[in-house]
Amino acid sequence: MSSYVVLARKWRPGQFSDIVGQQSVVRTLINAIRTQRIHQAYLLTGSRGIGKTTIARIFAKAVRCENPQISENDFKSCDQCVSCKEITAGNGVDVIEIDGASNNGVDAIREIRENAKYLPSTGSRKIYIIDEVHMLTTAAFNALLKTLEEPPAHVIFIFATTEPHKIPATILSRCQRFDLKRVTTAQAQTRLTEVLAAEGIEAEPAALALISRASEGGMRDALSLLDQAIAYSAGKITTAAVREFLGMIEGQALAEILRGILDRKPQKSLEMIHRAYQDGHDLKILTRGLVNFLYETILMKAGLEQGGGEDLSSEEREEIRSLVPLRSLEELELIFQALHYSLDQIARSSQPKVILDILVIKCAMAEALVSVDGASAAPSAPAPQPSRPVQMTAAPAPRPVVSQPQPVQSTTPAPTIAKPATPPASAPQGPKSWEGFIRHVKAARPMLATILEHANQSDFSTDVLVLLFNSEDAYFRDQLQAKASSEPLTALAKEYFGTIRRIKVDMNDSKTESVAGRREREQKTREDAARDAVKNSAVIREAQNLFGGDLGPIELSENNPHV
Numbered sequence: 411m412s413s414y415v416v417l418a419r420k421w422r423p424g425q426f427s428d429i430v431g432q433q434s435v436v437r438t439l440i441n442a443i444r445t446q447r448i449h450q451a452y453l454l455t456g457s458r459g460i461g462k463t464t465i466a467r468i469f470a471k472a473v474r475c476e477n478p479q480i481s482e483n484d485f486k487s488c489d490q491c492v493s494c495k496e497i498t499a500g501n502g503v504d505v506i507e508i509d510g511a512s513n514n515g516v517d518a519i520r521e522i523r524e525n526a527k528y529l530p531s532t533g534s535r536k537i538y539i540i541d542e543v544h545m546l547t548t549a550a551f552n553a554l555l556k557t558l559e560e561p562p563a564h565v566i567f568i569f570a571t572t573e574p575h576k577i578p579a580t581i582l583s584r585c586q587r588f589d590l591k592r593v594t595t596a597q598a599q600t601r602l603t604e605v606l607a608a609e610g611i612e613a614e615p616a617a618l619a620l621i622s623r624a625s626e627g628g629m630r631d632a633l634s635l636l637d638q639a640i641a642y643s644a645g646k647i648t649t650a651a652v653r654e655f656l657g658m659i660e661g662q663a664l665a666e667i668l669r670g671i672l673d674r675k676p677q678k679s680l681e682m683i684h685r686a687y688q689d690g691h692d693l694k695i696l697t698r699g700l701v702n703f704l705y706e707t708i709l710m711k712a713g714l715e716q717g718g719g720e721d722l723s724s725e726e727r728e729e730i731r732s733l734v735p736l737r738s739l740e741e742l743e744l745i746f747q748a749l750h751y752s753l754d755q756i757a758r759s760s761q762p763k764v765i766l767d768i769l770v771i772k773c774a775m776a777e778a779l780v781s782v783d784g785a786s787a788a789p790s791a792p793a794p795q796p797s798r799p800v801q802m803t804a805a806p807a808p809r810p811v812v813s814q815p816q817p818v819q820s821t822t823p824a825p826t827i828a829k830p831a832t833p834p835a836s837a838p839q840g841p842k843s844w845e846g847f848i849r850h851v852k853a854a855r856p857m858l859a860t861i862l863e864h865a866n867q868s869d870f871s872t873d874v875l876v877l878l879f880n881s882e883d884a885y886f887r888d889q890l891q892a893k894a895s896s897e898p899l900t901a902l903a904k905e906y907f908g909t910i911r912r913i914k915v916d917m918n919d920s921k922t923e924s925v926a927g928r929r930e931r932e933q934k935t936r937e938d939a940a941r942d943a944v945k946n947s948a949v950i951r952e953a954q955n956l957f958g959g960d961l962g963p964i965e966l967s968e969n970n971p972h973v
């Protein structure tokens with residue numbers, strides 16, 4: 411049985427033109443060789459498996475090749491001369507590879523210095539590649555610095571590291587530095603396709619897109635995952651198989667979940683999320699996928715597709731394209747904010763599914779935007795509104811804010827408001843109230859009204875409607891500052907108060923209660939009362955006498971007779 415060579419090793423590029431991505435690094439190095447302006451020290455940085463060692467070796471080979479093929483954009487080593495053959499076989503005496511991790515002491519560097527004095531055995535250049543150079547000890551770096559200060563003319567150093575910040579500035583300043591980038595999903599996918607074609611293995615394109623995305627920019631990781639996919643699949647590599655061994659949710663499913671949200675059919679999204687959850691998918695990864703897809707949707711909607719989106723397979727791109735007409739740009743932005751903001755919550759929560767489910771419903775039910783004129787924008791007419799200056803961002807000369815909660819029209823008394831309401835000095839008389847305004851907003855824009863309920867203070871005594879939020883509610887403030895919210899809100903405020911011309915949103919950690927806060931507190935008071943009633947009921951006391959122990963959590967139902 412022949413031994414299997416892992417793809418990453420078998421497919422290590424041997425020429426500049428085989429390297430995926432890293433174009434500017436490659437171009438600069440080729441130019442340096444062509445024009446014979448070769449530095450004495452290079453530093454290649456970047457994350458794991460993106461080509462640092464590979465590029466160092468290709469460069470060394472090209473520099474020493476006796477019969478290179480030089481064209482305008484390329485520099486090919488011949489792979490036939492003695493030097494090329496030695497380097498390929500890994501036994502060249504003039505290209506010396508040192509693992510900085512295991513040769514990190516001062517003695518190792520002194521040895522290099524001694525050795526570097528001697529001319530190469532063949533050719534004109536001697537090249538030292540020091541990998542993981544950040545592992546050197548301080549003494550070793552000092553010894554290396556001496557060499558870099560007065561290097562023999564025939565010597566080139568190439569350092570590689572994933573952790574450039576651990577390299578002393580004195581060393582850094584003597585190197586030409588290249589920061590290698592992660593490869594894009596599209597680049598990785600193209601490479602995987604080439605490799606499989608050469609290996610004679612079939613694969614669904616979407617399966618390779620999944621692998622590429624999962625490898626997060628690491629080409630070695632992409633090839634290793636491909637090894638696994640080959641081992642996992644009998645014959646053709648399918649999306650389903652890849653999804654299974656990656657534990658991932660596929661792009662099409664993501665697009666369908668998003669479609670349910672944007673098409674105001676949350677039921678379908680909830681079902682798919684439920685299934686994914688039951689299959690053991692991580693809901694944070696799923697939500698991040700949704701955020702990414704929505705981001706691409708917004709780019710397409712805004713006509714900026716060129717700017718991003720290269721991380722998508724063409725199938726996924728088409729899926730996303732079909733989502734674009736479902737909502738206006740402003741609504742997409744609002745939903746994006748909501749999803750993006752919840753990522754952390756979902757990651758931290760012990761009930762991530764509850765949060766995600768509710769979020770999906772909220773986003774799906776978000777009403778069509780109301781234009782500044784107050785007319786409902788037809789959902790089928792997604793043309794963005796002409797942009798108007800957002801006045802609230804330009805704060806005027808600070809005016810003292812009258813900061814008391816407005817009288818509340820509620821049947822339930824609010825007995826323990828920390829800061830009792832005093833009659834506002836200049837608040838408008840009559841029926842205009844904060845709660846009345848929230849009701850007014852709710853009729854047109856329920857999502858907006860929910861946000862307003864979290865404001866702990868409001869002031870509409872001047873022509874500026876001032877809304878203040880606790881710092882922990884910064885999310886709501888951010889939402890209101892987004893144009894998609896601020897414009898319709900300003901319009902609604904003009905409509906309701908008559909006197910308001912613009913809005914101002916800010917933070918203020920006061921003890922004043924928001925409408926939402928009060929509602930929560932009242933609910934809690936009611937629950938406590940109910941709990942007391944239950945605790946004191948004769949039946950329960952009897953039971954406790956009989957069985958001992960404490961009461962477990964008490965669940966309240968709507969028609970609890972004790973409330």
Ligand SMILES: Nc1ncnc2c1ncn2[C@@H]1O[C@H](COP(=O)(O)OP(=O)(O)OP(=O)(O)O)[C@@H](O)[C@H]1O
Nearest residue numbers: 418421422429430458459460461462463464629630
């Ligand atoms: N840019 C790339 N183009 C093509 N293949 C690549 C690229 N980067 C990595 N590979 C593949 O991954 C393998 C490992 O790459 P390489 O050793 O150059 O990574 P590295 O950046 O030095 O990683 P490490 O930090 O782990 O040393 C190569 O053999 C090759 O198959």
Ligand SMILES: [Mg+2]
Nearest residue numbers: 462463541570
């Ligand atoms: Mg390496």
Ligand SMILES: [Zn+2]
Nearest residue numbers: 475488491494
């Ligand atoms: Zn050669």
